[in-house]
Amino acid sequence: MYYLDNAATTQVLRGAADCALDCMTNNYGNPSSLHLMGLAAEEVLDKSRRELACVLKCKPCELYFTSSATESNNTAVFGAALRNEPKRKKIVTSRIEHPSVNTAVNELEKRGYDVVKVDPKNGGYRACDFVDAVDKDTALVSVMYVNNETGLVLPVEEIAKGVRAKNPDTLIHIDGVQAFCKYDISVKDLGADMFSVSAHKIHGPKGIGALYLKEGLKIPSLIYGGGQERNFRSGTESVPLIAAFGYAVNQMNKIRKEAFLHVLEINKYLKRELANIKGIEINSGDNASPYILNFSVAGIPSEVMLHYLEGCGIYLSSGSACSKGKKSGILPILGYSKEREESSLRVSFSYDTKKEAADALLTHLNRGIKDIIV
Ligand code: PLP
Numbered sequence: 001m002y003y004l005d006n007a008a009t010t011q012v013l014r015g016a017a018d019c020a021l022d023c024m025t026n027n028y029g030n031p032s033s034l035h036l037m038g039l040a041a042e043e044v045l046d047k048s049r050r051e052l053a054c055v056l057k058c059k060p061c062e063l064y065f066t067s068s069a070t071e072s073n074n075t076a077v078f079g080a081a082l083r084n085e086p087k088r089k090k091i092v093t094s095r096i097e098h099p100s101v102n103t104a105v106n107e108l109e110k111r112g113y114d115v116v117k118v119d120p121k122n123g124g125y126r127a128c129d130f131v132d133a134v135d136k137d138t139a140l141v142s143v144m145y146v147n148n149e150t151g152l153v154l155p156v157e158e159i160a161k162g163v164r165a166k167n168p169d170t171l172i173h174i175d176g177v178q179a180f181c182k183y184d185i186s187v188k189d190l191g192a193d194m195f196s197v198s199a200h201k202i203h204g205p206k207g208i209g210a211l212y213l214k215e216g217l218k219i220p221s222l223i224y225g226g227g228q229e230r231n232f233r234s235g236t237e238s239v240p241l242i243a244a245f246g247y248a249v250n251q252m253n254k255i256r257k258e259a260f261l262h263v264l265e266i267n268k269y270l271k272r273e274l275a276n277i278k279g280i281e282i283n284s285g286d287n288a289s290p291y292i293l294n295f296s297v298a299g300i301p302s303e304v305m306l307h308y309l310e311g312c313g314i315y316l317s318s319g320s321a322c323s324k325g326k327k328s329g330i331l332p333i334l335g336y337s338k339e340r341e342e343s344s345l346r347v348s349f350s351y352d353t354k355k356e357a358a359d360a361l362l363t364h365l366n367r368g369i370k371d372i373i374v
Pocket residue numbers: 007008067068069070071073098100144146147148175177178197198199200207208209
């Protein structure tokens with residue numbers, strides 16, 4: 001079996017799973033309890049928070065655990081909007097955001113916000129187009145670091161710098177899910193007010209994420225209750241998942257540079273070989289993260305080839321599926337034809353991807369093209 005769908009999710013590290021198990025069966029106290037077991041559970045939260053802070057280069061007190069990056073993104077978008085009501089009612093974002101930002105801003109648009117979705121130019125994004133869209137009424141600029149379908153890297157630092165210079169009151173949120181533990185990130189140097197991450201893209205478990213909120217920034221909560229996470233995100237903290245998240249962050253950060261180079265090598269190899277196969281066109285440009293490679297197979301619908309490859313033990317994604325095959329429309333936004341979108345596939349790598357997986361993919365793609373087309 002060859003798993004080439006790491007942008008969708010990753011295998012949980014054994015050590016991370018062990019941490020979770022320990023917090024379920026042994027160290028199972030509630031961090032809000034005042035006794036020793038409560039304190040031990042609280043120490044688990046603190047440790048994981050420190051691990052994340054170390055990687056994002058911020059203070060532990062600037063991080064809040066959430067149920068997912070979807071929740072982090074929703075909290076950032078709605079929080080920035082509500083904080084400014086009724087003063088600033090404009091939101092600027094890109095046209096290629098993940099649905100957890102895109103549908104959140106659509107909801108704000110329905111409620112009367114002025115939402116500007118910046119279009120790409122020549123298959124990429126320019127910081128000046130975001131800055132131009134910002135005015136005195138802009139509450140938030142929300143932009144992703146790495147696009148999850150093509151790997152396109154957006155100029156987030158330049159965007160934040162330009163926006164800050166134009167309107168210092170505009171908040172900047174970065175969806176960092178596909179960049180976290182892959183790029184060297186300093187939320188301060190990036191100029192982010194808010195930054196979202198998720199555990200299951202970095203070999204941690206599903207159902208746990210975090211939101212960086214710059215020290216001193218106050219935005220309204222989405223979830224009210226017992227006042228956990230310093231009164232910002234109520235609900236008993238998922239200590240097992242948070243323990244596993246901290247472990248995964250620490251491990252993945254330790255191997256970040258070598259993993260990046262390893263993935264880059266496989267990506268370059270696969271890209272080169274794919275270019276030699278008749279009918280294959282690459283949809284990830286030179287400005288893409290090496291972790292994601294999107295391509296189209298002319299004349300073969302994504303799902304047909306995806307299931308053919310599945311039959312050969314190769315697991316990847318349809319190149320522009322947002323959920324269960326529904327097309328996201330992002331490839332046409334980036335300038336590719338509808339036909340190219342309909343036949344697109346996404347492979348996504350991780351530190352444990354072997355060159356053998358790329359070779360198996362090439363062999364079966366070649367066979368598939370012959371078998372399916374005739
Ligand atoms: N943002 C991006 C760029 C993503 O790729 C994803 C997951 O696919 C998310 C947000 C949502 O993350 P989660 O699955 O933790 O809700």
